[in-house]
Amino acid sequence: MARKEIRIVDDSCDACIEIGQDERAVDVIRVGAMVYHLCQTHHEKFATYFADLFKKAHQEPEPDPRPTVVITGNIRGYTAEEAREAAGRLGYRVTGHVDADTELIICGTRPASHKVREAEEHGTPVLDATGPRTFGRCIAAGKFTPSGALPKTQRKITTAPARSAQAV
């Protein structure tokens, strides 16, 4: 946070000197090793300028309003690029990772197991797009509607299932 400081400055305004004028400085700004003396007019000008810069520095980036989907695995009749483009044309943002904001995971054949696990963790709605026309029908309908379930991940070699099996 900017601090208030009262200074008595006995010098000429550096900004005024630049334009061939001489005005008594009432303030000093220091940026690194540089010190600038400023008259009242220039003090106000720079204060506004800096306030603006700080505001900009703290502004959150505009959130993207588009719903996000993750497409994984092979979608019959589409290359990965075509599938992404088709989803983009419907107004979806296609991302590479499932997170809490992901609206839908679209699973083709042989989906990436880590993405399926991410979707399991987040309880992400699923569109099973392994059917021959599933993806195309959604594109024609203008939206993706969840249907089906996540495929079983095959390479899930962890000790967790074994342990829960013992517990049961």
Ligand SMILES: [Zn+2]
């Ligand atoms: Zn000045």
